[in-house]
Amino acid sequence: MTDNIINKFVDAEILLDESAYKKIKNYNDSAYLVDSLIKHMTTSSPEMMVLTGKVVEDYLERTSPDILKTTYHNDSKSQMKLVPQDYDFQILKDASNKSYTNGEIRDLSSYFRSRYHKLRDLLTYKRELKDSTSIKEAMSRDDVVNIVGMVNDIRYTKNNHKLIEVEDETGSATVLIHNENHEVFEHAERIVKDEVIGVLGSRKGTLVMANEIVNPGVPRIDEKPMDFATVFISDIHIGSSTFLDGAFKRFIDWINGDFGDEQQREIANNVKYVVVAGDIVDGIGVYPHQDKELTIKDIHEQYEEAARYFGDIPNVKIVVAPGNHDASRLAEPQPAIPEDYAKGLYELKNLEFVSNPAMVSLDGIKVLIYHGRSFDDMAMTVKGMSHQQSDLIMKELLEKRHLAPIYGERTPLASEIEDHLVIEEIPDVLHTGHVHINSYKRHKGVHLINSGTFQSQTEFQKIYNIVPTCAQVPVINNGSFKMLDFS
Template identity: 60%
Template sequence: MTNNILLKFAKKGINLSPDAYAKVMKSDNPVNLASELIVKLKSNDFKPVDLISVNGKTIDEITGNISTSSDEHAIQDNTHEVESGVESTDETKDKSDIKNTDSIKPKSKLETSNDKDESSEGIVKKEDSEKIEDAKIQFKRNLEKSNVEYDFEVLQDSSNKSYTSGEIGDLITYFQSRYEKLSKILKQRPDLKMTTKIADIEDGQTTLNLILMVKEIRTTKNGHKFIEFEDDTGSLSILFSNKNEELFADAEKLVRDEVVGVIANKDGDFVIANQLIYPDVTRIEEKEMDFGIVFLSDVHIGSLTFLEDAFKKFIDWINCEYGNEEQRKVAEDIKYLIVAGDIVDGIGVYPNQDKELSIKDIREQYEEAARFLGNIRSDIKIIITPGNHDASRLAEPQPAVPEEYAKSLYKLNNVEFVSNPAVVSLDGINVLIYHGESFNELPMAIKGLSYEKNEQMMEELLRKRHLAPIYGERTPLASELEDYLVIEKVPDIFHTGHIHINSYKKYNGIHLINSGTFQTQTEYQKIKNIEPTPAQVPVIDKGQYKLFRFID
C-alpha cells in the first residue's frame, strides 16, 4: 500500500515530508485520506511550489487537527523536512537501493586508470601544480563576461509540459504514446514494415509479424517463458522455448511495459516465438569536435560526506590553474559542463538524513552550490538537470530545479537548467542526460545486471529505447499525456549518474558515461556493500574519453 499511496501523490505532482507521510499512513484509511488531501492540495489555495514538499502542519490544517491560518501552509525554510521531494520511510530506503549512494574511502594515491575503451589522463597531483590556498572559494569568476560563441540548443525538455491529472484516462494516453513512439522506431526494421494487429489475426494465419507491449511474464514448469503481450486491439500469449538458446536469452531480458517486435508461428491457438526484435539504436558515425565536455553528477553539496577539497581541486583544474601541462591543456579545451542531477544533498531524502548534513536548509545548499559553480570560468556553459535529491518532484520526468530554491544559481549567466531527462545539442554533439533512478530496479528485473557495471544497464536502456520501461514499481513515473522517457533520437553521448560508480563504454558509436560522485561512502552503502568511486571526472576531449581523479 505504501507504494500506491506515494504514487497517488506523485502522479499529482505532490511530494510529502516525512512527518506528513507518517500522518497519512497512521490514519484509519490512508487511501481515502490521500484522495481527500489531493483534492484540497490541488485547489486554488495552494501554488505548485507549495506542493514540492507538503509538511505535517499542512496535513493537520487540512484535516482540522490543529487550528492555523491559511498562510502557514508554506514550506518551512529552516526545518529538517523534505524539500527535495522524496519520502523517508525505511521501506523507501530499501526500495531506492542506490538513492543515497556515495563513494569509497579515499586512497592515499590513485594510479593512472587503464580501463579498456578509455585513454586516461590519470590523477591530477598536487606536485604537478602550485599549492592550493586553503581559503574558501570566492564567488567571482562568473562576473567576468565571456566572448565565446555557443551553438547550444535544448532538443528535449519536459519542464513546462506536464499536463497530467493522474486519472485513468491519462494513464491510457501515456501508454498509447509509448506504444506509438516505439512502434514508429520498430517499423523501420525490414521484418516489421508490414505488421498485424492482434485483433486482425486470421484463423488460418501461420506467420505473425507483431509489435507488442509486454503485459506479464511467466515461467512454465519446464523452464520456458510464457509471455502475455498486448497492443491497442487485444492481448496474446506467446511461448519462448528454452531449446532456442539465443532467443530465450533475449527473452530473459524482457521487462513489463516495454515495446518489442515479435516474429512468431501460429498453430491453431498456440503461438511460438521465432524472433525477438528490440527497438535498439543503430550504429552512428562519430562527429568531429574541437572542444571538451566535462560530466558531473551527484556532487551532494550540503552533505557531511561531500568531498569539498577534491571539488576545489576540480574547479582549479577546470580554470587551468591546477595540474601538469598536459592536464591543463585539456582544461583549456573545455566548453561545456553537464551536471546530471543531485548537485545538492537535499533535505529529508532518507530517514535521519539531517544527522549527515553540514547544511540543513535546501536553499542554503543551493547557495553553496552557486558559490562553487560561480567560481568556474565564465566561458564554460554549465547545464544542470535535477536528481532525486534535488528540489524537484520525484516522479519522472522531473521538471528543472525551480528558481524558488536555487535563486543564486539562476543568477549565474552561464548556467542553463533543463529537465530530467533532457537532450541538448552542444555544438552539434547531441547529449542525452538522465539521472538514472530506474537503475534501482533493473538489476532485480534482468539477470546479470549490477550497479557495479552500470554501463551495461545504460546499454540495455538504449536497446529498449526507453529510460524507465517498468511502470508502477521502484521508479516513480508520472502518467503524462506523452511519454517523455522514450529515446526517440539516437544521441552521440548518453550521460547518467545516481549510482555513484564511474563507468564508461562505447556502444554502437555512442559514448556511455556515468560520472560517479563527489561524496564518500555512507553508512547505508556500507550495509549494502556498495563501493562508489569518488572524485573521478570524465571528459570527452575532442572526441576522446579521458578520466581525471582529484583525490591525493
C-alpha cells in the same frame, strides 16, 4: 602570451622561476608588469638576475598595493583558462512546463498509448517488421505471426520455458520462448514489463511460438568532429557530511587551469561545457534520518552553497538537470529545478537548467541527460545487470529506446499524456549518474557515460557494500574519452 613573457626575460638576461612566472601571468596587465619588472631589475638591482615569486610579490606591494588587491589573483584562485567566447548551445528536448496530467485513469491510458505508438513506429520502420499486423488479426491466422506489442506479463512454465504476454489496442497474445532456442531465450531474459517489442513466429493453438524477438534498437551512428572538451559530472551532494569539498575544489581549480599536470591543463583549457546529471545537492528528507548526515540542513542554503562553488567556474557553459535528491518532483520526467529554491544558481549567466531527462546540443554534439533512477529497477529485475556495471544497463535502455521502461516499481513515473522518456532521437552521448559508480562504453558510436560522484561512501552504501568511485571525472576531449582523478 606564455612565450612573450619568457622571451622578454630571456632577452633581458633575467632568469625566471615558476612561482614568479605564475604571478606575472595571473596579473591583470601582465605585459605592463613584465616591462616594469625588467626596467626595475636592470636599473635598481643589476646584480640580481634571478626573478622569484617573492620578488614579484614585494614589488607589487611596494609599487601599487591598491591595484594588487583588485587585479592580482593568488595561485588558488587564478583564472589561467583561455575562454571560449561563443557557444552553439541548444535545448532540443525539455519536459519542464509540459506536465498536463491530472492523475486520472484516462491520463494513464494516454501515457501508455503514447509510449506504444512512439515505439511501434520505430519498430515497424525496421525491415523485419514492415509487414506487422495487429494482434487480433495475427491470432485469427494459421500462418506466420508478425506483431508489435507492449509486455504485460512475464512468467515461466514448469519446464522453464518463458511465457510473455503482449498486448496492443486490439487484443493480447501469449508468446512462448523455448529454452532450447538459446539465442532467443537469452534475449528474452532481458525483457521487462511495459517495454514494447516486436515478435516474429508462428501460431500454435492459443500460443505464439517465437522465432525472433526484436527491439527498437539503434543503428550505428557516425562520429562527429569535435574540437572542444565537455566535462560530465553528477551526484555532487552539496550539503551532505560526506560531500568531498576538497576534491570538488580541486576539480574547479583544474577547470580554471590551476591544477594538474601540463596535459591535464591543456584539456582544461579546451573545456567548453560542463554537464551535470542531477543530485547537485543532498536535499532534505530524501530518506529517514537524513538530517543526521547533513552539514547544511536547509535546502535553500544547500543551493546557495552550490551557487558559490559553480560561481567559480565562469568561463564555460554549465548545464544542470535534477536528480532524485534535488528540489524537483520525484516523478519522472522531473521539471528543471525551480528558481524559488536555487536563486543564486539562476543568477549565473553561464548556467542553464533543464529537465530530467533532457536532450541538448553542444556545438552540434547531441547529449541525452538522464539521472538514472531506473537503474535500480533494471539492476533488480534483469539477470546479469548491476549498479556496478551501469554501462550494460545504458546499452540495454538504448536498445529498448526507453529510459525507464518498467512502470510501478522503484522509479516513480508521472502518467503524463505523452511519454517523455522514449528515446526518439539517437544521441551522440548518453550521460547518467545516480549509482555513484563510474562506467563508460561506446555502443554503436554512442558514448555511454556514468559520471560517478563527489560523495564518499554513505552509511546506506556500507550496508549494501556499494563502493563509490569518488571524484573521478569523465571528459570527452576532441572526441576522445578521458578520466581525470581529483580524489
